[in-house]
Amino acid sequence: MQICGNLLIGQRAVRGTNSSIKAVNAATGMPMEPAFGGATQADLNAACALAWDAFDTYRESSLAARAAFLEAIAVNILELGDDLIERCVSESGLPRARIEGERGRTVGQLRMFADVVRNGDFVGARIDPGLPERKPMPRVDLRLRNIALGPVAVFGASNFPLAFSVAGGDTASALAAGCPVVVKAHSAHPGTSELVGLAVQKAVKECGMPEGTFSLLFGSGREIGQGLVKDHRIKAVGFTGSRGAGTELMSIASARKEFIPVYAEMSSINPVLLFPAALANRAEAIAKAFVQSLVLGAGQFCTNPGLILAVDGPDLDRFIAAASAALEQAPASTMLTPGIHKAYEAAVARATDHAEIRTLARGGPAASPNQGRAALFSTTAEAFRTHAELQEEIFGASALIVRCADLSTMLDLVESLEGQLTSAVHIDEADFAEVRRFLPALERRTGRIVVNGFGTGVEVAHAMVHGGPYPSTADGRSTSVGSLAINRFLRPVSYQDMPEALLPASLQSDNPLGVNRLVDGKPTLAQ
């Protein structure tokens, strides 16, 4: 497969004529060939029309066929081989091992959703058989299943050029649910996007899925992204990115006549709470692990630990000394784009100059353009409480330690935090009684609570929640990682007194699909 700079509209490769962009080599800052033509409104319209045409057929594809399609995408991505890895490394500035790992995660995610589709639990089949003899009124026969919402607009994320981009978690879960997908590629990795897009496009053809099941659009400004969210054929949005861009999409969606869900994963500082016994027993070990998590991937993770809360005293001083020493040893790392690097340095400079912030340590110096230096800061609880800007995410390897007078102050600060993707507590058994006071506050504002670890490393699993109250995501009732993510793209439909011959297979009495169902309120496992 070759990178040509084309839009993929259904099975066609189309040259976009709405200006063009080039990728930038993250490590050198130099533009890369080829140029990618931006989509016009007509291209967007064509992609959405195809997606709409595909919807009824694709959503009723058999579970087996849809699972095979997801697996074919995985195979086709692997078949891109080193071309994909090399292009992705150049575009993202991320190390080869990370990109290979991310490819494994992307492929694993597609295969997990293939299993989820085959299993059929997501159909949520329920049957309440009719009771014709019931008094005073007979009970009708009611059967319920989930169906796909409709075509989904997916926005590629800059920081996961494979796992949260063209065939990443949002696309995999939407396709698994039965939704056609129109992807708006991220301008930071257009070549990676086209290669993966070609892999999906090929799988659509190989598996005989309707043409409009998948399209891929490029566009440098906001026109195409906003146009997708406005389009009446788009019924949900999957987005990972900044708070500014996410809230903008939320507001565009809420101005539509018809409400559609926007699943925007936006902003989180992922508080880490150090409790007294753990800090006394393991200050240095926790500090070392913390810095490892902080600088991983140049700190460019949604779950990056950006905030440490702890009670002031000699044990916290030990933690700070060890963390500072470790951070100073951390080499600068190439960031995803010049723009992200610039924003990071500006935010770190603002923190450095802030009257209430003390700089504790900086990582090693930049050795080439576009490298971010890690940063560790501290402040007081009072300053943190009164300066809202100290709660803002700095995207990159920067963290703020807040010295609290006591645990009650620390709990007050937790209650002042916005919604978060993750929070972490470091505890020993002697801390259990105290941490119990904190858990309700953490549950209320967090999607995932980590014990003696950090939020980075988001396992693709059944029990994973990568989500959380606003502003960490637009809709805290959902997750964008793990098998539960499929639920975002479904809605229930009930069938009353429908003859067997007309019922969808998942609801027919003899259960031809062999799916688990709730019958008369009782879970009934398929044999």
Add this chain to the structure above:
Amino acid sequence: MQICGNLLIGQRAVRGTNSSIKAVNAATGMPMEPAFGGATQADLNAACALAWDAFDTYRESSLAARAAFLEAIAVNILELGDDLIERCVSESGLPRARIEGERGRTVGQLRMFADVVRNGDFVGARIDPGLPERKPMPRVDLRLRNIALGPVAVFGASNFPLAFSVAGGDTASALAAGCPVVVKAHSAHPGTSELVGLAVQKAVKECGMPEGTFSLLFGSGREIGQGLVKDHRIKAVGFTGSRGAGTELMSIASARKEFIPVYAEMSSINPVLLFPAALANRAEAIAKAFVQSLVLGAGQFCTNPGLILAVDGPDLDRFIAAASAALEQAPASTMLTPGIHKAYEAAVARATDHAEIRTLARGGPAASPNQGRAALFSTTAEAFRTHAELQEEIFGASALIVRCADLSTMLDLVESLEGQLTSAVHIDEADFAEVRRFLPALERRTGRIVVNGFGTGVEVAHAMVHGGPYPSTADGRSTSVGSLAINRFLRPVSYQDMPEALLPASLQSDNPLGVNRLVDGKPTLAQ
């Protein structure tokens, strides 16, 4: 229990001082004693503060205790006895048998949610055990459960003074999920609201639930309703009412800093499709059943059949003749409020005067004030397609029959319809091939598809969907009737590597609550 006209703020009865309202006897138009004092902003604030204080305790009440609380509410409502029935009949103008039936439904709903709570499936417990030996990286231990969203604002509905009001479906499902509830009573039945509110307030005390678990506010204008939706402690909204009021609440919610879900059930004309074989074989029988459904409860149901689509011809003429004859026999019925009656008569007058609408029949004349006369109209497919106002709901016993040239025209019209709570198809076996073409279009815009029946009579069941795409509801991913309604008020939280001693009971390894769980992706039923 006595009707005093007080607000119920936690365990207190408070005299509202923000002007006052009186109920109106629907049948006579006369005001009824006592006056109900409207809530001030301070009252609203007190109710929300109490709800917030109650939240952490109430949401972690044991499943058994919460189920017993729901059942206590049911018992206390029944103990109100005839006082409740009589007041409710006077305020609503609905017949005694209907109100008694609605009380049964309300009590049954509370008991169903008690069963749902005890059963524990709504917790959605999932466990992915850690795999410390996994290569290249160990897998962490992940456990997931649903927790309550937070305090919920519930708006009483005019047309279900018991089943969708103070202790109706929204309140029951929110309380079942673990959410405290602040109810804004509907001004059409304040006495009914206070009585039921007192029953809930008493159950809170009897069951030792935290005081703020329930509050009830009165208010004549929009101030209190809008204030609730704006309050930062309110985390979800349950509403049944008009499209205008519902979209207003949606827009207030979307202007909040933090997104909250608004579950507004608003507007639906519930299309009924008559297929050729069924029409040929059973025109008169279907017509009779249709008119029964249309005039039930003076047509004041969200699922009232307001639109008939059928192919023009002699069989449709037979249907129209039979329906017209039946409708003319239908006596006028007292409507819920003078305002609703006035709006109904105005809408019927507009239809009567519409150049593209033909009046087929009117029901019997009004015998007393505030009685609505049923109305049956017809129009052409062309007029229906080109006049958007013909798709607007007329709240009351009015329906429009659209004569279609053929089934393709009928399908085109279906594709032009907005989202609906229900749709119905009347079919015989000879129609199956044709109806298959319609089902995808119906699924896309309907929450429940009824075969050979009508949408009225919404069974409280596990497989019920009372919801649908906008504008039938604000969020088509949900239902407001049936056990699935509890999902509206939950969000998932994941716990990573949490020690057994700190895990919520539903996720502890020995499963002390005996709930069904998904372990490593496999449904694992409690013994």
